[in-house]
Amino acid sequence: ENNEEIEFSPSMLTEMAGELHNALEQASEPSTKEQKSALRKKRRQLKELEAHRDKLQEYNNHLDNLQDRNSYSKTDKEATFMRMKEDAMRNGQTKPGYNLQIATENQFIIDYSLFPNPTDTLTMIPFLKSFADRYGQLAHTVVADSGYGSEENYHFMSENGMEAYVKYNYFHMEQRPRFKPNPFKAENFFYNEEQDYCVCPMGQKMQRVGTRHTKTESGYVVEYARYRAVRCEGCPLRCLCFKAKGNRTIELNHRLRIYKQKARELLCSEEGLKHRGQRCIEPEAVFGQIKYNMNYKRFRHFGKDKVLMDFSFLAIAFNIKKMCTKMNKEGINWLIKHLYGLITDHLSYREQNNRDYLLNIAA
Template identity: 70%
Template sequence: HLEVLGERNSYSKTDPDATFMRMKEDAMKNGQTKPGYNLQTGTENQFIIDFRLFPNPTDTLTLIPFFHSFQHRYNRLPGIGVADSGYGSEENYRFMQENAIEAFVKYNYFHKEQRPRYTPNPFHAESLHYNAGEDYYVCPMGQHMNRIGTRRDKTASGYITESARYKAQRCEGCPLHGSCFKARGNRIIEVNHRLNQYKRQARERLVSEEGVRHRGRRCIEPEAVFGQMKYNMAYRRFRHVGEDKVTMDFAFFAIAFNIKKMCAKLRKAGKEFITLAKAIFIGLFITRYNGNIATCYQMNEKKAA
């Protein structure tokens, strides 16, 4: 039992490779879990350029293995990575920076910051003034919050994060105590400076002209692929059991999907049938070795087994 379970918290009796997870399609509206796979796809110009199945429902842990899968297939990493806020973690940002991948990856509250009426909480740790030279924060009452230590946490993937801890000196009797924090004693905040730096870099990219263009493209890239897959082709669940067979299942679907997309694009461009047939024949054999992929738009979909 434990050998089959591995690092997961559940598995299906009919398909031991499938993990129970919440699906986007919930007819009963009760959050019922079903055995399935977390399907991650990379697209460019609405062509499926890579895919991989994962047993864990959390998207954060899938980005780096997906890039490794991409590298194994094309012998290189993409120059640009575009993904939603579910992939915005310190580990993922660091991996992309160290591998020269220009990251247009949102973080968890990016959309909230872009609202016209958004006003940051003045008592939030990220809103406090920080003196980088002497390493201390200043609370809304002007009191220094000095560093008292460092907290280290390990993520599910084994990555170590470090958060600096700062403590105020005299919070008792402060007129802003009720608005600042509710606990007794002096306030303590924890700040992950490295993650905040990655978020600032991500924000600068995302609000730039190129970032706005990539964010707009992402809505019509992987979203359109899954929309055609589910609603136009009725491909809503896998028809085989076991990770190997499910991978084969979707691989054949991806090949057929790309051929259909290629035919539609060539037909729209007014190409003759002979040119179309040649393009399809060549495309089938060089797709694996194509090195001209510049941008990888990533998207996830949890499919029932």
């Protein structure tokens, strides 16, 4: 017996329905009551087959609109249902929208882009690439909060020679004066890099027993090294260490550990403290002015292209307004000095082609 499942497509069902329809038309006129009943049954089955075909086609159209997303709006098929920061009903309801990413320098919007994915982690690399498309090269210095701190993002910035002042999760917790790391967490175990083994809080060596690989949504491969204790039976700290049966097995991501260490050194340096303090008044202040001073809290159009056009006009107006404000405060000399700086940077860029851009990213 052949138990393989056959995956039907709308074209296959259309062909089958056409053959059945032709067969019914060429059949002789029924004469008996049983033949008439059988003919009605076949016609009913043909209608059900056509209904299944239409439903399957509709389902395939939904999948084409979804692509890699989990939802989309019927009125704006490029928008994705997300949880918004402004939740008037306070019930966590989702609304169709876009994930807006902006990059600023001196509170001027220098780049922006829209993404259908609500997760900031997955938007950083394509946003940095869009910046390169706009300015002809990647940014040299990137400052972002912990929502962007992932191994994939750190790897991309390291491979492209960027200074990544990007926080990771638990970075703020580590900076607290009373912070004490949990000694029973796998990432806090002592690790001997030369001989590739870990030491548990009880002092027992945990030898490497294998490697596990996973893939992110974008296809990036993450590698986890697995270590297992030899004998956990009778350990006085077992009740605090783990609750599973047998010996404890842990998984460590060594690449992410190295990236976090580099990020911690940069963030805690004198330059890092400066960037961390500046970031709070850079993109967040821009969003605050846009939302609350200009009351721009929702897009006025449907479709990604129109929404992007909508925000483009706002970004132009915002930068002009910011420039006029600076001119009123500092006089016309500020504009002359700024234009002179732009011309100098442009000439040096053409000569050396290595201008450094500072990105403060926020969503």
